[in-house]
Amino acid sequence: MSVDLKEFLSYVAKRVDEYMLSKIVGEPSVLYQAARHYIVAGGKRLRPAIAIAVARMLGGSEEVAIPLAASLEVLHTFTLIHDDIIDQDDVRRGVPTVHRVWGVGKAIVAGDLLHSFSYRAIVDAVERGLDPEHGLRAVKVLAEASIEICEGQIMDMDFPTMERVSVDQYIEMVSKKTGALFEASARMGAIAARAPQSVEESIGRALRLAGIAFQIKDDILGIVGDEKVLGKPVYSDLREGKRTLPIIYALNNVDEGSRRELLRVLGNRNATREDFERAKSIIVECGAIDYSEKMARRYLDEALKIVESIDAREPSYRDLLKSLMTLMVERRR
Amino acid sequence: MSVDLKEFLSYVAKRVDEYMLSKIVGEPSVLYQAARHYIVAGGKRLRPAIAIAVARMLGGSEEVAIPLAASLEVLHTFTLIHDDIIDQDDVRRGVPTVHRVWGVGKAIVAGDLLHSFSYRAIVDAVERGLDPEHGLRAVKVLAEASIEICEGQIMDMDFPTMERVSVDQYIEMVSKKTGALFEASARMGAIAARAPQSVEESIGRALRLAGIAFQIKDDILGIVGDEKVLGKPVYSDLREGKRTLPIIYALNNVDEGSRRELLRVLGNRNATREDFERAKSIIVECGAIDYSEKMARRYLDEALKIVESIDAREPSYRDLLKSLMTLMVERRR
Numbered sequence: 263m264s265v266d267l268k269e270f271l272s273y274v275a276k277r278v279d280e281y282m283l284s285k286i287v288g289e290p291s292v293l294y295q296a297a298r299h300y301i302v303a304g305g306k307r308l309r310p311a312i313a314i315a316v317a318r319m320l321g322g323s324e325e326v327a328i329p330l331a332a333s334l335e336v337l338h339t340f341t342l343i344h345d346d347i348i349d350q351d352d353v354r355r356g357v358p359t360v361h362r363v364w365g366v367g368k369a370i371v372a373g374d375l376l377h378s379f380s381y382r383a384i385v386d387a388v389e390r391g392l393d394p395e396h397g398l399r400a401v402k403v404l405a406e407a408s409i410e411i412c413e414g415q416i417m418d419m420d421f422p423t424m425e426r427v428s429v430d431q432y433i434e435m436v437s438k439k440t441g442a443l444f445e446a447s448a449r450m451g452a453i454a455a456r457a458p459q460s461v462e463e464s465i466g467r468a469l470r471l472a473g474i475a476f477q478i479k480d481d482i483l484g485i486v487g488d489e490k491v492l493g494k495p496v497y498s499d500l501r502e503g504k505r506t507l508p509i510i511y512a513l514n515n516v517d518e519g520s521r522r523e524l525l526r527v528l529g530n531r532n533a534t535r536e537d538f539e540r541a542k543s544i545i546v547e548c549g550a551i552d553y554s555e556k557m558a559r560r561y562l563d564e565a566l567k568i569v570e571s572i573d574a575r576e577p578s579y580r581d582l583l584k585s586l587m588t589l590m591v592e593r594r595r
Numbered sequence: 596m597s598v599d600l601k602e603f604l605s606y607v608a609k610r611v612d613e614y615m616l617s618k619i620v621g622e623p624s625v626l627y628q629a630a631r632h633y634i635v636a637g638g639k640r641l642r643p644a645i646a647i648a649v650a651r652m653l654g655g656s657e658e659v660a661i662p663l664a665a666s667l668e669v670l671h672t673f674t675l676i677h678d679d680i681i682d683q684d685d686v687r688r689g690v691p692t693v694h695r696v697w698g699v700g701k702a703i704v705a706g707d708l709l710h711s712f713s714y715r716a717i718v719d720a721v722e723r724g725l726d727p728e729h730g731l732r733a734v735k736v737l738a739e740a741s742i743e744i745c746e747g748q749i750m751d752m753d754f755p756t757m758e759r760v761s762v763d764q765y766i767e768m769v770s771k772k773t774g775a776l777f778e779a780s781a782r783m784g785a786i787a788a789r790a791p792q793s794v795e796e797s798i799g800r801a802l803r804l805a806g807i808a809f810q811i812k813d814d815i816l817g818i819v820g821d822e823k824v825l826g827k828p829v830y831s832d833l834r835e836g837k838r839t840l841p842i843i844y845a846l847n848n849v850d851e852g853s854r855r856e857l858l859r860v861l862g863n864r865n866a867t868r869e870d871f872e873r874a875k876s877i878i879v880e881c882g883a884i885d886y887s888e889k890m891a892r893r894y895l896d897e898a899l900k901i902v903e904s905i906d907a908r909e910p911s912y913r914d915l916l917k918s919l920m921t922l923m924v925e926r927r928r
Contacts, residue, residue: 288742288746289746290746290749290750292749292753293745293746293749341707344703344704344707347699347703348699348700348703348704366681366699367680367681367752368749368752370677370680370681371677371681371745371748371749371752373707374674374677374706374707374710374741374745375742375745375746377707377710378710378738378741378742378745379738379742381714381734381737381738382735382738382739382742384734385731385734385735393727394726394727394728394730394731395727397731398718398727398730398731401714401717401730401731401734402715402718404714405711405712405715405718406715408707408710408711409711409712409715412626412704412705412707412708412711413621413622413623413626413708415704416626416701416704417623419700419701419704420623420625
């Protein structure tokens, strides 16, 4: 039996959204509207899909996997709300950002609310039959991932103030900011299946690598992606002065004149569309996109190799997981 | 044997601070400095003291109670950082607020980091010998308290936009914003002692009531407190237009002229010291402070009655807890 990736993704989205929207309810209604805003707006639900695919691959029950999968998506959503405040972004998933609609103060609290609900969902998994030992393990995994996310976020914020950012520093940053939660997603699946700790660690390692590849792809789309497909303004990475992989590569490899031109545009909120287009050409022409694509592919291949080596109770779900990981790098949005 | 309250508070502060400062370490150092800023600046450590007093009263071990007590203080500290951003406060515990030193973006992330560490501390309690069932229970208690805190925070933010706020609405708000975490503190102590659920609920109820009394006292100090003793500017509640109990009472009980004068000053960031002093006289002279003091006392008495009815393994710690609760209402800062 083989599982269709597209069908699986829409099945996961349906189950996890149902769960999230039935739990994240309460008063004052303005708080819950703000907290549900990005959930209602859609999204790929990649992290829940990974958790559920891993759980199924290792013989776990969906009943328990769903709240654990939801805890990851809820945590992810909270970080998006806070990141959008920090980056002063106006649009996300085709809708105005939470702080643009409800103001910064309420957006901060809406994020905090979701952060709390992500732990509440783990308690739910135990109420649905997961043993408390594994429940506690899930709490540890989630807490440690979110600590890393905060660390990565601060590194990301500080990069624009640094004279030079190396590729190693970049990889460390995205490993924390993005890789950690993908690792947690895989671990949650393994926990739902009560897999041995060594399996949890291997699958976690694989998905951290895939998460790094995912972020590199995000960076690439931030330069050459299609605004309409992405649902958010292109060039926002350039406008915010982010040090993404293509930008780092370009800054470290172009001639001094082009480097100075790039630096003038990066983080310049008054830069024009023409400035951004000129910066984009510099980045594309120096080979930064090719370099980044190859780097993403290398991380993905390493991740797939690890997944291949893990004993699967249900091999069709291992194949599904591999397709999912490949999609993380081959997507257009 | 009787336990001296002052000695107990400084003992708790020492143990819990040691624990927090040994755990909340990492890179980037700027993130951890921001996160540790209010912890290093001091504070009363009331919530940990309640947790440890309850644990001891019910026969629990301190080894397990310390990380649970710390989880409450860490959560509380995270909410202070985010509240200060929302209220645009400049000073807390005698030091500049986190967002004033490191900017809003980093302050948001520093708060999020502490939020994550509060759950990490519960995992620690299990690693120190608490059984996973009770560990999971602690996670549930913390998550539900923090959900309530977010709800109370939004109510608090919305009150200034309302034509009239009733005392009942106020009590509901402070029950969530402040009472919930005091309830959680008592429950954590009961969990550390593996007390029966009925005991956990009673002691939790008692401390929620004491927490409401504590907040009313805070509101009183916000009008008639001594700036030097408080470590933060007096009149900030008036300047921010907060609907605290004395203010609500005054708005609902003074003549129309005084009411209009109060409304002109409330939330007016251009109001002068003289404006605030005039507002203060209106509030004091209409009996709002007396009313609030009596209300606080009524909540405290009800709370003490419940504590009195609970079977204590170590009665000296019940007496200590009662002194602690009384201090919550009789303090000057």
